[in-house]
Amino acid sequence: MRVLITGGSGLIGRNLAVCLMEHGHEVIVLSRQPEKAFGMPASAVAERWDGRTFTGWGRHLEGTDAVVNLAGENIAEGRWTSDRKRRIRESRLNAGRSMVEAIEAAKRKPRVLVQASGVGYYGDCGDETLTENSGAGKDFLAQLAVEWEAGTAAVETLGVRRVVIRTGVVLSSDGGFLPLMVLPFRFFIGGRMGNGKQWLPWIHIADEVDSIRFLIEREDASGVFNLTAPNPVTNTDFSRILGRQLRRPSLMPLPAFVLRMVFGEMADVLLFSERAIPQRLADSGYVFRFPDAPSGLRDLLARH
Numbered sequence: 262m263r264v265l266i267t268g269g270s271g272l273i274g275r276n277l278a279v280c281l282m283e284h285g286h287e288v289i290v291l292s293r294q295p296e297k298a299f300g301m302p303a304s305a306v307a308e309r310w311d312g313r314t315f316t317g318w319g320r321h322l323e324g325t326d327a328v329v330n331l332a333g334e335n336i337a338e339g340r341w342t343s344d345r346k347r348r349i350r351e352s353r354l355n356a357g358r359s360m361v362e363a364i365e366a367a368k369r370k371p372r373v374l375v376q377a378s379g380v381g382y383y384g385d386c387g388d389e390t391l392t393e394n395s396g397a398g399k400d401f402l403a404q405l406a407v408e409w410e411a412g413t414a415a416v417e418t419l420g421v422r423r424v425v426i427r428t429g430v431v432l433s434s435d436g437g438f439l440p441l442m443v444l445p446f447r448f449f450i451g452g453r454m455g456n457g458k459q460w461l462p463w464i465h466i467a468d469e470v471d472s473i474r475f476l477i478e479r480e481d482a483s484g485v486f487n488l489t490a491p492n493p494v495t496n497t498d499f500s501r502i503l504g505r506q507l508r509r510p511s512l513m514p515l516p517a518f519v520l521r522m523v524f525g526e527m528a529d530v531l532l533f534s535e536r537a538i539p540q541r542l543a544d545s546g547y548v549f550r551f552p553d554a555p556s557g558l559r560d561l562l563a564r565h
Contacts, residue, residue, distance in 0.1 A: 263287045264477065265321055267310065267356060268331035268377070270294050272436045273428070273469060277329065278305050280470040289321050291332075313355045315363035322367040327477045329375040330413060332356035340525040341401070350405055357412025364416050373422040373477055376413045380429045380462045380489060382406035385533040388460070392540040393427070393485040400529060410485075422483050424476045429462035429489035429537060431469050432557060434564040442500075443562075446509040455517040457497030459534035462489040465551035465561065472539075475547050487539045492553045496531075499554055506558045 264281050266274050269290030278288045282305060291310040310318055312332055322328070334352040339345060357376070364370055383391045384398015397407050410425050417423050432439045445451040469488055476482045494502070504511035520528040539547075551557035 262326045262477070263289070263324060264327045264329065265289045265291065265325045265371075266329045266331060267291045267312075267360065268333060269307070271331060271335070272433055272466070273377075273431060273473075274329075274331050276433070276466050277331075277470040277473055280474055284474060289325070291318055291321075312352060313359055315359045315366070319363045319366055322363055322371060323369055325371050327373045327375065328360065328364075328371045329377075329473060329477070330356060330360050331377045333377070333409070336402070337527070337530065339527075341527045346401060350408070353405070353409045354412050357409065360413055361415045364419060364421060370419060370421055372480075373424065374413060374416050375424045375426060375473060375477060376410060378406045378410045378425050378427045378485075380427050380487060380535045380537040381530070381533075382410070382427055383535050383537065385459075385529070386536065387534050388536060391462075391487070391535060391537040393487055400533075401526065402529065402533075422480070424482055425485045426473065426476070426488045427485060427537070428469065429464045429487070429493075429535075431466055432463055432561055433466035434561045437466075439561060442503060443507065445513070446504060446507045446511075449509055450513045451500060451504055451507075451509055452511050452513040452515065453497045453500045454515045454520060455496065455532045457495060457500065457514065459496050459532055460493050460536035461496055461499050462487075462493050462535045462537040463499070463554065463557070464488055464490050465557040467560075468549050468551055471550065472542055472547055475542075475545075479545065482545060484541070486541050486545075487537045488542065489537045489539050490552055490554070490557065491539055491543060491549060493536050493538065494554050502554045503558060506555070506562050 270292040289306045334349050381402030384403040430438050500511045
């Protein structure tokens with residue numbers, strides 16, 4: 262199968278390319294910075310893309326079986342000023358619009374489009390268990406996810422199967438959330454964030470990319486899927502588990518007001534509670550390699 266990945270130089274895109282090629286698929290990666298698409302097999306094709314148009318890369322859709330649209334500016338790079346929020350939103354909507362235009366123009370259309378989104382769709386929901394049928398929140402990330410998902414819905418009218426993946430916090434030893442969590446523990450100052458009661462909808466990077474591959478290959482899969490481990494944990498429990506794995510105490514809480522002072526509105530990512538579970542993924546038969554936080558962290562920390 263030939264798979265095109267947009268946003269392929271990011272954490273998920275790089276690992277997904279490796280996963281797909283290990284399973285015999287051909288991979289083309291589109292990125293605004295293809296030189297950052299390191300760690301991929303040499304046979305992967307990396308092309309530059311401006312994230313707004315399909316000029317120059319639309320030809321790659323001819324003969325492509327699947328497209329994974331991960332494109333969008335990283336939400337964790339800097340405080341959310343009005344200008345930054347505009348760029349975050351536009352990067353996602355522009356990418357989605359150009360993807361639809363490219364598929365419309367293609368003589369032979371892909372069989373499936375996997376559209377990225379996030380569990381931020383649900384907003385701050387306390388202890389409520391969130392499945393794919395739960396409603397959207399009202400905050401910036403929630404409304405961004407609503408628009409992001411809707412941006413490629415038109416491909417369904419073109420006969421293309423569409424899968425929307427609402428991804429949780431991806432844990433990896435080579436980027437993302439985990440290295441930032443590990444650092445204070447290394448210096449014996451680790452602990453919960455805020456009151457620690459917020460639920461953390463985490464997923465191991467191996468399960469993230471395996472589940473995407475699973476959804477690409479499973480021809481009856483369509484609609485929304487939560488990509489989170491089946492056993493979410495509270496921030497307090499996650500911190501304790503991390504401390505035990507690192508043989509460090511988990512005694513130094515980081516107050517919410519400090520997080521908001523440092524990160525502004527972006528602190529919502531760390532303080533909001535989203536107890537999301539992968540109901541539809543489980544119902545489809547996907548088996549998690551790392552279903553619980555102790556096994557996931559044990560594997561990732563062994564790589565350091």
